[in-house]
Every structure is written in C-alpha cells, then in structure tokens.
Amino acid sequence: MKTAKPGIKLMNKGRLTGWWFIAIAVIMIAAFYFYPMIQALLLSFKSGKGANLHFTGLDNYKRLFSDKTFLTAVKNTFIYLIIQVPVMIVLAMFISVLLNDSKLKFKGFFRTAIFLPCVTSLVAYSIVFKYLFGADGLVNMLLTKLHLISAPIQWITDPFWAKVTIIIAITWRWTGYNMIFYLSALQNIDNSIYEAARIDGASSVRQFFSITVPLLKPIILFTSITSTIGTLQLFDEIVNITKGGPGNATMSISQYIYNLSFKYSPDFGYAATVSYSIVIMIVILSIVQFKAAGEK
Amino acid sequence: MDKMKRTFTYVFLSVVSLVSIFPFLWMLVSATNKSVDVTKGKLTIGSHLVENFKKLTDTIDLGTAFWNSAKISIITTVLALLVASLAGYGFEIFRTKAKDAVFNILLMSMMIPFAALMVPLFKMFASIANSFPALGVNTLPAVILPTFTTAFLIFFFRQSTKMFPRELLEAGRIDGLRELGLFFRIYMPTMKTTYAAAGIITFMSSWNSYLWPLIVLQTPEKKTIPLLISNLGSSYSPDYGVIMTAVVISTIPTALVFFLMQKHFVAGMTGSVK
Numbered sequence: 001m002k003t004a005k006p007g008i009k010l011m012n013k014g015r016l017t018g019w020w021f022i023a024i025a026v027i028m029i030a031a032f033y034f035y036p037m038i039q040a041l042l043l044s045f046k047s048g049k050g051a052n053l054h055f056t057g058l059d060n061y062k063r064l065f066s067d068k069t070f071l072t073a074v075k076n077t078f079i080y081l082i083i084q085v086p087v088m089i090v091l092a093m094f095i096s097v098l099l100n101d102s103k104l105k106f107k108g109f110f111r112t113a114i115f116l117p118c119v120t121s122l123v124a125y126s127i128v129f130k131y132l133f134g135a136d137g138l139v140n141m142l143l144t145k146l147h148l149i150s151a152p153i154q155w156i157t158d159p160f161w162a163k164v165t166i167i168i169a170i171t172w173r174w175t176g177y178n179m180i181f182y183l184s185a186l187q188n189i190d191n192s193i194y195e196a197a198r199i200d201g202a203s204s205v206r207q208f209f210s211i212t213v214p215l216l217k218p219i220i221l222f223t224s225i226t227s228t229i230g231t232l233q234l235f236d237e238i239v240n241i242t243k244g245g246p247g248n249a250t251m252s253i254s255q256y257i258y259n260l261s262f263k264y265s266p267d268f269g270y271a272a273t274v275s276y277s278i279v280i281m282i283v284i285l286s287i288v289q290f291k292a293a294g295e296k
Numbered sequence: 297m298d299k300m301k302r303t304f305t306y307v308f309l310s311v312v313s314l315v316s317i318f319p320f321l322w323m324l325v326s327a328t329n330k331s332v333d334v335t336k337g338k339l340t341i342g343s344h345l346v347e348n349f350k351k352l353t354d355t356i357d358l359g360t361a362f363w364n365s366a367k368i369s370i371i372t373t374v375l376a377l378l379v380a381s382l383a384g385y386g387f388e389i390f391r392t393k394a395k396d397a398v399f400n401i402l403l404m405s406m407m408i409p410f411a412a413l414m415v416p417l418f419k420m421f422a423s424i425a426n427s428f429p430a431l432g433v434n435t436l437p438a439v440i441l442p443t444f445t446t447a448f449l450i451f452f453f454r455q456s457t458k459m460f461p462r463e464l465l466e467a468g469r470i471d472g473l474r475e476l477g478l479f480f481r482i483y484m485p486t487m488k489t490t491y492a493a494a495g496i497i498t499f500m501s502s503w504n505s506y507l508w509p510l511i512v513l514q515t516p517e518k519k520t521i522p523l524l525i526s527n528l529g530s531s532y533s534p535d536y537g538v539i540m541t542a543v544v545i546s547t548i549p550t551a552l553v554f555f556l557m558q559k560h561f562v563a564g565m566t567g568s569v570k
Contacts, residue, residue: 037416130529257414282409
C-alpha cells in the first residue's frame with residue numbers, strides 16, 4: 001500500500017516540514033520586532049515619569065511640534081540625509097565603475113583599501129575622527145601646513161563645522177560598503193552591451209548615463225533606502241564624535257530618544273512617540289524612493 | 297584622451313585609497329607613541345606600544361571586556377546563521393503562497409528602526425528580570441536574544457538558496473536522509489560560501505554593536521569592547537597613545553575575520569545580489 005499516492009503524501013508532509021524550518025525565525029521576529037512595535041505604539045499615547053504612565057491620548061504627538069529639541073534633531077537628521085546620502089551613493093557608484101575596468105592594475109588593492117573602513121566599529125572610528133578633527137588635530141595641522149587655512153577650523157565645536165565633520169566621517173565609513181553592492185552588480189552586466197555602444201560611438205559619459213545607471217537602478221534603490229534608514233537612526237557617531245553638541249547642533253533623533261529614555265528622568269511614553277516619528281519618516285521616504293525609481 | 301582618462305583613474309583611486317587607509321595608519325602609528333607625540337602630529341612609529349598597553353590594562357579590565365565581546369559575538373553569529381539559514385531554506389525549498397505572505401511580513405521588519413524598539417525592548421527585559429533574573433537586563437541572553445534574528449539575513453539565505461541544486465536533496469532522500477538530515481548533511485556543506493559571507497557580516501556587526509549593549513548592560517564587569525572604548529574616548533584628559541592602542545585592539549578581530557575570509561565574502565555577496 002505504500003505506493004498509493006506517494007506524491008500527495010510527500011507534498012503534505014513537505015508543507016508541514018517547511019513551517020518547522022521557518023518557525024524559530026518567525027517567532028523571534030514577532031517577539032522582538034512586531035510585539036515591541038505594538039508596545040511602542042501603545043506607549044506613545046501615554047505619558048509620565050518612569051513607571052507612572054497614564055493615558056494622555058494624542059498629547060505626545062501634539063508636543064512633538066512645539067518641542068524645539070525634537071525639531072532641531074529632525075532638521076539635523078535631514079541635513080545629514082540630503083547631503084550625505086547622495087554624495088556617498090554617487091561616489092560609491094563612480095568608484096565602482098572605475099574599478100570595473102578589466103584592464104585596471106592593482107584592482108584588488110584599491111578595492112580592499114576602499115572597503116577597509118567597514119571593518120572598524122562605529123565607536124572606534126568615531127573616536128579616531130574626533131581626534132583627527134580636533135582643534136589642534138592632524139587635519140588642521142595639515143591644512144595649515146599646506147596654507148589652505150590661516151586659523152584652525154573648529155571642526156567639533158562650531159555648529160556648522162561639527163555637522164561637516166559628521167558628514168565626512170559617515171561618508172568615509174560607508175562608501176566602501178555601498179561600493180561592494182555596485183561592484184557585484186556591475187560584474188553581472190554583459191560587456192557586449194558596452195562594446196556595441198562603443199561601436200556606435202557613444203562616449204564613456206554617455207555610456208555611463210544610458211547603460212550603467214539604468215541597469216544599476218535596483219541597486220541604487222537598495223543602497224539609497226538602506227542608507228536612508230541608517231541615517232535616520234544615526235547614533236554611535238554623534239555620541240562619540242560630538243556628543244550631539246555644540247548645544248544640540250549635531251543631535252540626531254535616535255540620540256534624542258536615548259536621552260529621553262535613559263539620560264534625562266525617563267519619559268518612555270514621549271520617547272516612544274518620537275521613535276514613531278522615525279518610523280513614519282522611513283515609510284514615507286521609502287515610498288518616495290520607490291516611486292522615484294519606478295517612474296523614470 | 298584615453299591616456300588622460302587612465303591617469304585620472306589611477307590618481308583618483310589612489311587618493312580615495314589613501315584617504316581610506318590613512319586613519320588606520322594614524323591609529324596604528326599613534327598606538328606606538330606617547331600622548332604628547334600624538335598631539336604634536338608625529339607620524340613615525342614610536343617605541344611606546346608596550347607601555348601604552350600596560351597603562352591600558354592597568355586602567356581598565358580589557359581582558360573581561362574582550363571575553364564578553366567574544367562570547368556575545370560568537371553565540372550571536374552561530375544562532376543567527378542557524379536560524380536564518382533554516383528559515384531561508386524553508387521559505388525557498390518548501391515554497392507556498394502562505395509562506396510567501398509570511399516572508400513578506402518578515403521583510404517589513406527591516407523597515408523598523410532600532411531606535412523605535414529600544415524603549416519597549418528595555419522595558420520588556422526589565423520586567424523579565426523580576427521573574428527570571430537570568431534572562432533580564434544586564435545578562436548575556438538580554439543582549440543576544442533580540443538581535444540575532446534579522447530579516448536581512450533570512451532574505452540573504454533565501455536568495456542564495458535559489459541557486460542551490462535541488463537534485464542533491466532528491467539524491468539524499470533516496471539515500472534515506474530525513475528532512476533535518478538533508479539540511480545539515482547536504483545543504484549546509486554545499487552552501488559554505490553563503491555561510492561564510494553571512495558569518496562575516498553578522499560577526500562584524502555583533503562585535504561592533506553599541507546602542508543595545510549600552511542600554512542593557514549596566515555593570516562594569518559586563519561591558520563590551522565598544523562600550524569601554526567609548527568611555528575612554530570621552531575622558532577629559534585623554535591619553536591619546538593609550539586610547540589608540542585600545543582602538544587598535546578592538547579592530548583586530550574584525551580585521552582578522554575580514555582578511556582571512558575576504559574571498560568567501562566577495563563570492564558570497566556577489567552570489568546573493570544576482
């Protein structure tokens with residue numbers, strides 16, 4: 001009787017077995033992502049210090065719009081986002097196109113060197129940058145020696161330059177990481193497309209915009225979404241390079257949430273509200289990016 | 297024209313490489329110098345490495361922190377690879393419409409920022425601590441449990457499984473292997489490169505993680521390397537040589553993992569993006 005309908009038996013068995021394989025992952029993600037998200041949503045309608053929370057409805061959300069520190073943190077985060085993400089993505093794409101040249105020598109060296117920043121921890125590199133960009137740090141010393149500046153730049157303590165320092169630091173750390181995605185995508189593009197374009201007399205600039213960019217669109221979308229999410233969550237660099245200062249000039253939204261929950265007298269309810277503002281921004285920005293990529 | 301382009305390519309890539317490497321060189325050189333020399337901008341190798349290391353281990357318990365970081369990263373990596381690969385395999389090999397729907401829901405978790413999770417997670421582990429102190433705040437499970445399963449890694453394994461030759465599974469079934477046997481004896485060895493790439497990514501991010509350990513680990517003897525370094529870096533009278541020694545030591549494990557497994561890493565990443 002064993003031979004009767006073996007196919008169906010195997011399929012049913014297979015279906016159940018499949019669920020066992022994914023069970024742990026599903027439980028873990030439900031428990032440590034979705035359940036806390038629901039908790040945070042409930043918390044965001046409550047207010048109070050420490051464990052004394054009471055329901056306050058939409059008060060926390062109204063408070064956001066008059067909270068100067070929050071608005072500064074949002075503004076700072078958007079400055080990082082609007083300047084840093086495009087610069088880094090264009091740079092990563094440009095480098096990977098140069099590296100993809102089959103006749104290029106020392107390719108392995110260049111690739112490893114440019115990827116190297118990714119092996120450092122965010123804390124470690126932040127501290128290195130903090131000292132390099134100190135008022136009497138090496139960067140100022142070099143710039144002075146080259147006669148590019150007459151007085152040292154206050155990289156860490158001036159509100160404008162502190163933001164510049166953060167942007168330089170993040171770009172240094174993440175360009176190589178994004179480059180890897182472009183490189184592996186470029187390797188999958190058939191070389192004959194470029195040869196045909198060359199025969200048709202297309203310049204390399206033309207080839208880049210008419211062939212490379214359109215083919216890389218999925219990767220551009222992927223890297224810009226992951227970078228956007230990363231930038232909206234910026235924490236380690238800010239805390240370890242500028243501590244959010246001077247004043248609140250470099251504070252990020254994540255740092256503000258941390259301060260609200262663990263540094264000031266804890267207000268978990270309002271902290272959860274601020275954290276939901278990041279969720280909303282990520283959703284909106286991702287939709288915008290998907291739309292922008294789809295319409296072209 | 298072509299020659300100019302060539303020259304530009306080499307000059308540009310050399311400058312970018314130099315900028316990428318320079319902070320490393322400075323960090324390495326500074327670890328061998330006295331604090332005063334570092335502030336003077338000395339860029340040659342000095343003779344104070346041993347002294348800096350001694351000072352460092354006198355002021356902080358580097359060994360304990362190193363051991364804590366190692367425990368957390370290794371356990372996280374092993375669990376992450378196991379759970380994510382089981383799931384990636386399950387989603388792809390036993391694909392059904394219902395499972396695809398679950399998969400899409402799991403992917404949505406990639407959009408959830410950790411900043412939104414830290415408060416409820418902290419509250420969760422603080423309340424667990426009341427009934428199960430061994431799982432609550434300030435314990436190893438509290439650091440590891442919420443972070444080791446990521447949708448990204450599940451996605452990564454699922455994508456790679458698309459290229460896994462299924463005939464191998466049929467052959468294994470004929471040989472009498474059960475479902476778990478197929479996974480451990482056939483799938484795992486075949487997918488070595490994917491495991492290597494996933495392992496590198498997970499180990500590095502775990503070794504370097506800062507925010508969650510900062511929140512959940514409260515007593516000094518539990519601190520990890522990034523927490524210690526962050527403390528050193530925020531001191532008011534920093535000893536640059538000593539701090540750079542600490543920074544170098546903290547970077548050794550991830551740099552080592554990267555260089556030893558670089559080939560697998562690139563192969564794994566390339567395979568997954570296809």
